[in-house]
Amino acid sequence: MPRPIRAEIDLAALRNNLNVIRNTAGTAKVWSVIKANAYGHGIDNVYAGLQATDGFALLDFAEAIQLREMGWEGPILLLEGFFEPDDLALIDRYQLTTVVHSFWQLAAIADARLKQPVAVYLKVNSGMNRLGFAPDRLQAAWLEASANPNIGEIALMTHFANADSAEGVAEPMNLLDEFSQTMRVPRCLANSAAILWHPQTQADWVRPGIVLYGASPSGRWQDIASSGLQPVMTLRSKIIAVQQLHAGHRVGYSGRYRAGGEQRIGIVACGYADGYPRHAPTGTPVMVEGVLTQTLGTVSMDMIAIDLTACPPANMGSPVELWGKNVAVDTVAGYAGTLGYELLSAVTSRVRKYSV
Secondary structure, eight states: OOOSOEEEEOHHHHHHHHHHHHHHHTTOEEEEEOHHHHHTTOHHHHGGGGTTOSEEEESOHHHHHHHHHTTOOSOEEETTOOSSGGGHHHHHHTTOEEEEOSHHHHHHHHHOOOSSOEEEEEEBOSSOOSSSBOHHHHHHHHHHHHTOTTEEEEEEEOOOSSTTSTTTTHHHHHHHHHHHTTOOOOEEEEOHHHHHHOGGGOSSEEOOOGGGGTOOTTSOGGGGTTSOOOOOEEEEEEEEEEEEEOTTOEESGGGOEEOSSSEEEEEEEOOGGGTOOTTOOTTOEEEETTEEEEEESOOOSSEEEEEOTTOTTOOTTOEEEEESSSSOHHHHHHHHTSOHHHHHHTOOTTSEEEEO
């Protein structure tokens, strides 16, 4: 039999989350962000649950081609744009929409031999300082794009750096509103946090990412507890061994956990080679046989130890939820000092993933 760890992808939860986003975003169209293999869920697993989206947004050309081969005929947006002028042949062939964040890309499009004009999203750097035209260069970029016969539809795009914090979006929105008075183009502004907490950003298109998968943009599940969003991935495994500890017995590498008395523990087929965070400390919550308990000691490559004190019936073969419906991935991530984004996208290929 295969190793018992698996990731269940709940299509009903995915459809629910897309509906929640639509209801929140009003008349805005939705780019469903499926970069990083759908945040670790698998594009092939989530595709059926996202058929009602208006478009898909991603980074990788291979993933864009995969979508086309799966039968998707709607818009596909390349969030980082293209990386070499030769990439424009694929953009043309597969009718992709591309982000443009620098003048060399505009020049490359002008020089390309295309069968049809390409749709572009001009990206403005509104404070993230990663990609995008500086605000004082955006007008020039727009004029250059507008004069380019190889460019069709033009939209404006940005990415908010602080939509999930107290600083919010006021400053970048003031900047973007100034441009909107002269640049009459569709706008795509709102990421997951902005969709939930800043309705003034929703504009013509929104780009939900982590919220599609039922995790919080802030990293705190409490922030989305009343939103109606549901976790899509449940990471499950089973107990493959049980150990009886006596006082002073230690657990795992470096013996970081020491039993204070008689204690029964379970060994679970899950480790950091599966994507479970190695830095998750003793006390990270897990659920066994419907009972909440905790990890013990250092996470190994292939196994973790858990406390069975609270669930005496648990034994070999007992089901374990590492995160999902009952243990929020954001909670596990918080114990490990990271975000749910990282845990979901880090689930490795040796974990079987399938839709339910």
